[in-house]
Amino acid sequence: MSYEGKMLEALKMPHRKEVEKELLKALFKHNGVIKEFSSGEEIVDEIAEDFRLNVKQRTAYLETKYLKENRIKKSSLWHRLLFRAADSLAKEKLISRPTHTFKITNKKEWMLTEAGFDKSLKLFNIPTKQKNDLPIKSFEVQKIVKKLNEASRPENYNPVDKKKKIIKKTKETTLRWRGFRQAIIEAYDSSCTVCGMKICSPDAFLWEVEAAHIVPHRAFGKDDIWNGLALCHLHHWAFDVGWFTLSDSYKIQVSSKANSLPPNFGKMDNYNFLESLSTKRSRILLPSRVNIYPHRNSISWHRQNIFQK
Numbered sequence: 374m375s376y377e378g379k380m381l382e383a384l385k386m387p388h389r390k391e392v393e394k395e396l397l398k399a400l401f402k403h404n405g406v407i408k409e410f411s412s413g414e415e416i417v418d419e420i421a422e423d424f425r426l427n428v429k430q431r432t433a434y435l436e437t438k439y440l441k442e443n444r445i446k447k448s449s450l451w452h453r454l455l456f457r458a459a460d461s462l463a464k465e466k467l468i469s470r471p472t473h474t475f476k477i478t479n480k481k482e483w484m485l486t487e488a489g490f491d492k493s494l495k496l497f498n499i500p501t502k503q504k505n506d507l508p509i510k511s512f513e514v515q516k517i518v519k520k521l522n523e524a525s526r527p528e529n530y531n532p533v534d535k536k537k538k539i540i541k542k543t544k545e546t547t548l549r550w551r552g553f554r555q556a557i558i559e560a561y562d563s564s565c566t567v568c569g570m571k572i573c574s575p576d577a578f579l580w581e582v583e584a585a586h587i588v589p590h591r592a593f594g595k596d597d598i599w600n601g602l603a604l605c606h607l608h609h610w611a612f613d614v615g616w617f618t619l620s621d622s623y624k625i626q627v628s629s630k631a632n633s634l635p636p637n638f639g640k641m642d643n644y645n646f647l648e649s650l651s652t653k654r655s656r657i658l659l660p661s662r663v664n665i666y667p668h669r670n671s672i673s674w675h676r677q678n679i680f681q682k
C-alpha cells in the first residue's frame with residue numbers, strides 16, 4: 374500500500390467513491406458550478422463538514438521528499454482526496470475540468486455535465502422530468518448560453534422559425550430551450566423586466582422569474598436572446614395575452630381595453646395591476662449589453678399579432 378493509502382486508512386478518511394457522491398451533491402447545491410479548489414476555498418470545508426471530518430482528518434499533510442532538490446513538499450491529504458474524486462468524475466465525463474469550463478465561462482470552475490446533472494438528481498431522489506425547471510448549470514447548456522450571448526445581432530432578424538413546425542421535441546431542442554432560458558435569466562439578473570421582482574424559492578433552487586418568448590413558441594418563435602424577456606409569472610401572462618406590449622424604444626404600451634374593464638378587475642387591495650403598467654418607469658429594465666436587447670422585429674411582431682390595441 375502506498376504511503377498516501379496508509380495515511381488514508383489510518384485516519385479513517387472517507388472512501389473516494391463517497392467523496393465523489395458528495396462532490397456531485399455539492400455541485401448541485403451550488404447551481405452546477407464550484408470554484409477550482411485550492412485549500413482555502415469554502416467548498417473544501419463545506420464537503421469536509423458533510424463528512425463530519427475531525428480536525429486531524431482535515432489538517433493531515435502528506436510529505437513528499439524531492440531528493441534532487443533536497444526539499445519536502447507538504448500537501449493536504451483531504452485536499453488531495455477531493456481532487457482525486459473530482460478528477461475521477463471528470464474522467465467519467467460527469468463534470469468538466471476547470472480548464473475546459475474556462476473556455477466557456479472565463480472562470481476556472483468545475484461544472485456539472487448533463488450526465489452529471491442526471492446523476493446528482495438521482496442522488497437527491499428528484500425525478501428527471503423536473504430537470505427543465507431547475508436553474509442548475511451544465512456544461513452543455515452553458516455552451517449554448519455562450520453562443521446565444523455572442524451571436525452577432527442581425528439588422529434584419531426574423532424571429533419566426535418556420536422549420537420549428539416539423540421539428541419534434543428531441544434532446545437537442547430541449548437543451549436549446551434550456552440554454553435560452555438560462556441566457557435570458559442571466560441577462561436580466563433573475564429579475565422581471567417590467568416590475569423588477571426578483572425572488573427564489575426558500576431552498577434557493579427555483580427562480581420565480583420566467584424566460585418569456587416575445588414571438589411565442591406556438592407561433593414558432595425562435596429560442597434566441599433577441600426574442601426573449603425575463604418576466605414574473607403575472608407579467609408573463611399579461612404579455613402573452615396582449616394586455617401590454619413594448620414600443621421600439623422599450624416603453625410599455627397598455628391595451629386600451631383596460632378602460633372598459635369592470636372596476637373590480639385587476640385589483641390587489643389598493644394596487645391596480647393594469648394602471649401600474651402605464652405608470653411604470655419610462656423603459657423596461659434591459660440587459661447590460663445592447664447586443665442582447667430584445668430585437669425590434671420581435672417586438673413589432675408582438676405589437677401586430679398579440680397586443681390587443
Ligand SMILES: [Zn+2]
Binds near residue numbers: 569604605607608
Ligand atoms: Zn413583473
